[in-house]
Amino acid sequence: MDNNYKEVSKTLWIILFANFLVAIVKILVGNIVMSASLIADGFHSFADGSSNIAGLIGIKFASKPTDKEHPYGYEKFELLSSLFISGMLFFISGNIVMDAFKKLFNPTELNISSYSIIAIILTLIINIIVASLEYKKGKKLNSNILISDSMHTKSDIFVSLGVLFTLISISLGLPNIIDPIASFIVAGFIIKAAIEIFISSSRVLVDKKALDTRKVRKVLDEYLEIKGVHNIRSRSTGKKIFLDLHMLLAPDMTIKTSHDLIHKIEEDMKENIDDKIQIIAHFEPYYKDKK
Template identity: 55%
Template sequence: MKGLISVAVDVYKKVSRVLWVILFANIAVALLKIVVGSIIHSASMTADGFHSMTDGSSNVVGLIGIRLASKPVDKDHPYGHKKFETLTGLFIAGMLFFIGGKIILNAISSFMKPVAPNITIESLIVLIITLCINIFVSVYEYNVGKKLGSQILISDSMHTRSDIYVSIGVLATLVGVKLGLPPIIDPIASLVVSGFVIYAAYEIFKDNSGVLVDKVAVDTEKIRDIALRFDQVKDAHDIRSRGSANDMHIDMHIMTEPYMSVEESHKLIHSIEEQIRNEINANAQVIAHLEPYSSEIEV
């Protein structure tokens, strides 16, 4: 158990460092879009900039969540504080739902009084640069999140990934206006932006809420197959799993020969736990209930 706690603390430190790097990158991208969007009077680029700003604010929320989640086990929290990471993911989803609604309202306002954006080569270059930064940030953050099993990094990368599609839409809008399309295409693009934002919020909400409601974390048959590889195990049932990649809990009932000693049973359980951690999740906490096996003879 102490080994798992030590690993978790190291993971949270790595997640925190990544969030700090991503925070500064997101702030730079957001300010660039907002300033340029305001100068050229582009509702879609300005909306994209505020969306990027939520990336930075979600990083701050993530840093707070990681600090809370990394707290050690105490009397009031015998299972630790890891679900603060899940709550942080839900908070990020809420932020995205809010910003998506705000973009829709701004788009409706722009429909009433559409303004043709003042497009320059410089603004297009800025948009392309920020798009490249977002692609790097999203891929890097997602890969590290998967490697570390961090819900916050994965959620935040999904948030940033929506920026990529949004920026592509804004870029297409500016080029379209430059080619002679009517200014109303700009608020239309803003509605598309809101669609991506709300979809990202839904994906983040779905992933994190699954952890809170104890959705199945591992295929039951996979766990059963591992247990049955051991000769002493005659059957395995009532298998359950819950949690996230870095806080997984598995419990099951294992049937063995009734003559096994306590020491033999203890070694068997530890062997099964180790095999599950090797094949499924290194952070899995396994609880196995032993039952005596008796074959039924049909008369």
Template identity: 55%
Template sequence: MNSTNYKKIKQVLWVIMFANFAVALLKIIIGSAVKSASITADGFHSLTDGSSNIVGLIGISLAAKPVDREHPYGHRKFETLAGLFIAGMLLFIGGKIIVEAVNRFLNPVSLNIALENLRALIVTLAINIFVCTYEYSQGKKLNSFILLSDSLHTRSDIYVSIGVLITLVCIKLGLPSIIDPIASLIVSLFILHASYEIFKSAGSILVDKAVIDTEKIKNLALEFDQVKGVHNIRSRGSEDDVYIDMHILTEPNMSVEKSHDLIHQIEKKMRKEINNNLQVFVHLEPFYDLIRNAK
């Protein structure tokens, strides 16, 4: 990823951060005013959105550092580590909301819900939808793990806000207030699920899980007439930083110059068909060795 992309990601995170903090503050004020555990829980969930943006900005700043002697592969995994930190924050907040919901079960509180409060929550929901859509589209465009992870976090916030609104409308229509802490527990499940999804995605990158189908890599390499066979195919990385290595069999009398050109042509082909942010490492083997070993 080039420095221009990192700057664009930072710009997106700044915009999203201010929007998230504004939404969180409004929800917490409303929740405190009407004494609603579900609205307040939703507000703190939104607060973690803004906090995660700060973590994302720190992670991107570190990831943007150039290659050095201690980090010959660059600093890109700092973005992934920032994603893990966000997942940890979500895990903590989810647990906190569960404790508060249980407390509300033991000590019920009657709610005072005004129509103006519901309108305000609808406005915050509209902002969340914009934030999620914008962040996800930019994450795809810029191939940013942190933006995609954070948009997943915000998407859970949308579902949570819809659930809270439905709960408050039900209470306004006369249903018992006990459904408010029940809604809080549902909020916590969404938060914990978002945490799990981010842990899963970040973990796959850090443990070098295969990211490209080996058959697809093999078929692309075999489209070149000079390639007689492909094996030992491996891939790792993330959407913005993919590494592929493999063994290719070619004619034993092929010159170093032609072999070098072949490798570049294969890499160019794979960048076009698979991912532009891709590096290919090839180990060349003479084709007759395969025949000899088969005898």
């Protein structure tokens, strides 16, 4: 496992323990005060921790070196883990909605105390720290799993704010019906996070265009040796971007010159577009009088 994946794995372990701590506190306090929204929020936090486990498994596979059967590597396993997280969130949100419906037609008297409100505030602070750390690490390490999971944790912050508002509102005398309504809102945040994770991961898995073709052409236009370019295609594995294209060059250009040219172009694109680019070029002879 290279240093990049080691850092991702280390971050996931730290956040795993933080998420489980937050989840346990919320579920325990939620059962004490009989709050459906707080219990739902606790399971949301528990899902954050479970997603970290899925991420650790994905990273274990994604960090494997290339081999004969997988010449492009195993990096997309990280994206598969993100899709697993997305599916798990859809399942959990469904359970929360069902429980909220039960509470809606069979409301339960809540036993709200200052301790429950303090517990929510403390877990909210932890969530803010966790989401911020995970997102920054994800950007620094270019880790799809960390960025996806931080989106999930970030939604937990808004969910916790909603639950906190619910508990305070009920303690001030508002009806208990607010509790299951808040659970529906919790489920909505979870579904939103699941959809965002699914879309961002599936784009890479189905080889969606990874680069803006106009930016590629802008770099190539600076090279007088290139007489034309077509069939520009790009895709990503999450960690690398593969760009392949057809280039028209002078028919008498030597193999060494064309080889040096493509390496120069690759370095130029890494500097001006993305440092993860790897170019595969197909050279074609250019004839001035050819139509």
